Amino acid sequence: MWTYRGFVLGSVKREFQVRYLGSLLGAAWTFISPISLIFVYVVVFSQVMRARLPGVTDTLGYGVFLCAGVFTWGYFTEVLNRCLTIFLEQANMLKKSPFPRSSLPLIALLSSTVNFAIVACLFLLFLLLTSRFPGPALIAMLPLLLIQQAMAVGLGVLLGTLNVFFRDVGQLMGIVLQFWFWLTPIVYPPSILPEWIRSLIESWNPMAPLIAGYQQIVLTGRWPEPTDYVVPVIIASGSLILGYLAFRRLSGEMVDEL
Secondary structure (H helix, E strand, O other): OOOOHHHHHHHHHHHHHHHOOOOOOHHHHHHHHHHHHHHHHHHHHHHHOOOOOOOOOOOOHHHHHHHHHHHHHHHHHHHHHHHHHHHHHOHHHHHHOOOOOOHHHHHHHHHHHHHHHHHHHHHHHHHHHOOOOOHHHHHHHHHHHHHHHHHHHHHHHHHHHHHHHOOHHHHHHHHHHHHHHHOOOOOOOHHHOOHHHHHHHHHHOOHHHHHHHHHHHHHHOOOOOHHHHHHHHHHHHHHHHHHHHHHHHHHHHHHHHO
């Protein structure tokens, strides 16, 4: 990867430029889109629709809660979906150019991270301007993001490799992600769920404690409990191992299939 760092970084830069190629406002859309989302989530939901969180008196609390969950979930699904389709999208390059194929998931991860970093900075600026900045607890987001990235890349590479041979994988994953979104407390607090459903979600949904951790940090400024992330760490590690093994086993046959 280090030998091909110029290729990786150049690809990330090119993807960012191509995203807004031909538009009048160009890269300004990078800021306009997340600002509009923050406006909708915070102003419309919290002020117009009067949505409130149980036990939270802050009038903007639900909007902040929603942004913390939706933005991080969007980052997770973007990395996963990019890795899921990256080998199909770059089929011509894989067949014609000699380069390490494992660099493609890294390009997808870095490209998605650039987009998320812009959104996150704008959201944190909003928290700062509204006197809701979480303070030192913000540092706790970094390990949560690393766990999330590992899970997204691991699952993405595993499913992306299989998707080359069985195209139904990509179609099925779109449906799975829809159910996964609504089974993760992103737009609703877990406290409104029956105890048995909440227990199932917390035990079997690795994204639930991660999203809850982000929301807790931005809402209360409290550090999350490390013991809450044992299951996500195990699943993220297992995903990376399975993704690596599947890619290593099938990468030789991938070009012929493409």
